[in-house]
Amino acid sequence: MSPPFPRPGLVEEMAREAGFDLVAFGPAGPGEHGAKLEEWIAAGRHGEMDYLERNLPRLLEPERLLPGARGAVALGYDYGRDGVALESGGRVARYAAGRDYHRALGSRMRRLTTALEREGVRGDSLRSGIDAVPILERALAAQAGIGFLAKSSGIIHAERGPWLLLAEVLTTEAFAPSAPATGSCGTCTACLDTCPTGAIVAPFEVDARRCLSYTTIELRGPIPHDYRAAQGDWLFGCDICIEACPFHSRTGPPHDDPDARLHPALETWQLVGLLALTPEQWNRDWTGTAMRRAGRAGLQRNAAIVLGNLGQEDAAPVLVKALEDSDAGVRTAAAWALCRLGRGRNEAMRALARETDLDVAADMRRSLAEFG
Ligand code: B12
Ligand code: SF4
Numbered sequence: 001m002s003p004p005f006p007r008p009g010l011v012e013e014m015a016r017e018a019g020f021d022l023v024a025f026g027p028a029g030p031g032e033h034g035a036k037l038e039e040w041i042a043a044g045r046h047g048e049m050d051y052l053e054r055n056l057p058r059l060l061e062p063e064r065l066l067p068g069a070r071g072a073v074a075l076g077y078d079y080g081r082d083g084v085a086l087e088s089g090g091r092v093a094r095y096a097a098g099r100d101y102h103r104a105l106g107s108r109m110r111r112l113t114t115a116l117e118r119e120g121v122r123g124d125s126l127r128s129g130i131d132a133v134p135i136l137e138r139a140l141a142a143q144a145g146i147g148f149l150a151k152s153s154g155i156i157h158a159e160r161g162p163w164l165l166l167a168e169v170l171t172t173e174a175f176a177p178s179a180p181a182t183g184s185c186g187t188c189t190a191c192l193d194t195c196p197t198g199a200i201v202a203p204f205e206v207d208a209r210r211c212l213s214y215t216t217i218e219l220r221g222p223i224p225h226d227y228r229a230a231q232g233d234w235l236f237g238c239d240i241c242i243e244a245c246p247f248h249s250r251t252g253p254p255h256d257d258p259d260a261r262l263h264p265a266l267e268t269w270q271l272v273g274l275l276a277l278t279p280e281q282w283n284r285d286w287t288g289t290a291m292r293r294a295g296r297a298g299l300q301r302n303a304a305i306v307l308g309n310l311g312q313e314d315a316a317p318v319l320v321k322a323l324e325d326s327d328a329g330v331r332t333a334a335a336w337a338l339c340r341l342g343r344g345r346n347e348a349m350r351a352l353a354r355e356t357d358l359d360v361a362a363d364m365r366r367s368l369a370e371f372g
């Protein structure tokens with residue numbers, strides 16, 4: 001017979017020792033949040049993130065991930081820090097500024113599960129998750145009381161604030177739930193009012209297709225016209241709804257840990273240089289960062305749009321070159337940026353004349369008309 005599961009106080013100690021800031025206990029399943037997820041997917045709000053639809057059964061029933069799953073140790077990591085941008089302009093969502101959080105939190109998670117196993121917990125009675133595993137993380141965090149579910153749809157801790165990354169360990173052990181989280185949005189609607197694309201379509205509900213975090217990270221190919229100007233200077237992701245949040249001011253100081261250190265690529269690369277980024281440079285300089293998720297072409301596409309929005313006219317020659325890129329997203333973004341800058345319009349027209357992809361051609365035509 002295996003020894004009893006360590007008591008919650010000890011698990012909490014282990015989790016803090018492993019490097020997590022918040023620890024709480026709750027059920028393994030999403031509870032009433034599951035129905036919200038089903039409605040959300042049925043409404044198509046996930047856009048092209050097919051993996052969410054494919055994984056729906058596992059998201060709703062954690063037993064499919066861990067047979068006998070009953071409880072969850074919910075974990076939070078405070079990534080609060082100052083805003084991040086390339087020297088040339090081009091803001092990057094704070095969560096992606098340091099070491100790729102899948103790796104950074106993965107190391108912490110291994111420390112925690114090793115400590116649990118040292119106390120006699122069997123490895124096959126645990127399943128850990130960080131973002132990419134089909135677990136509805138906000139639901140587990142909200143139920144365990146890591147923080148409250150906010151109108152932005154994020155989990156906020158009343159004292160630590162909104163800059164929280166989530167992780168969890170599913171267990172075959174059931175826990176008495178931790179105390180519910182304190183705090184709530186009250187009458188505030190700042191995030192809904194400030195979101196530049198109206199992506200928070202109702203309190204607690206984000207239409208991912210409208211969210212800059214989706215268009216700049218998850219979406220492949222062209223960014224829809226309607227969101228290009230709204231993207232402003234965001235090169236990767238978006239923090240506007242979190243920056244607008246009154247709980248933001250309560251964020252603690254940045255972590256003094258090596259994982260939070262700015263990724264070197266963000267200190268050395270500039271927007272214009274990104275447009276000429278080779279696959280070799282991408283693999284050499286841009287590993288170990290969550291920004292890899294956008295892909296090389298995605299980042300170049302985003303850079304072109306930011307250059308257009310920032311009015312950087314001296315970027316015209318590299319944008320003209322990008323009109324010949326093999327990626328449809330980059331070609332359309334370059335044409336749009338040139339039209340917006342009012343430079344290289346003739347080159348954009350020539351690119352349109354030789355374009356064989358009908359969708360890209362239509363996109364370029366719209367850009368030429370928009371700024372004609
Ligand atoms: C897909 C995804 C996205 C998509 C869709 C986001 C969304 N709001 O749905 C996009 C690409 C847009 C995105 C953006 C961001 N993301 Co994201 N994303 C995910 C991912 C992989 C799945 C989320 C999901 O299933 N969404 C579907 C919706 C329906 O579920 P949900 O977001 O959890 O929303 C809840 C509400 O809808 C709620 N609900 C709504 N109404 C009601 C009413 C009642 C009564 C109840 C009970 C519940 C309820 O039920 C859901 C479950 O709790 C998770 C990781 C994971 N495995 O969970 C990270 C995750 C949610 N993302 C995260 C982060 C940090 C971000 C960004 C801040 C990144 C950035 N700066 O660019 C933005 C924030 C945008 C925003 N306002 O949400 C963190 C959030 C941490 C936190 N404190 O909340 C997560 C948990 C990753 C992590 N491991 O830390 N993301
Ligand atoms: S991340 Fe940006 S675009 Fe997405 S909901 Fe928040 S403010 Fe809107």
Ligand code: SF4
Pocket residue numbers: 150151152153184185188189190191192241244245246247
């Ligand atoms: S900005 Fe206001 S409404 Fe939005 S999450 Fe923060 S407190 Fe809630």
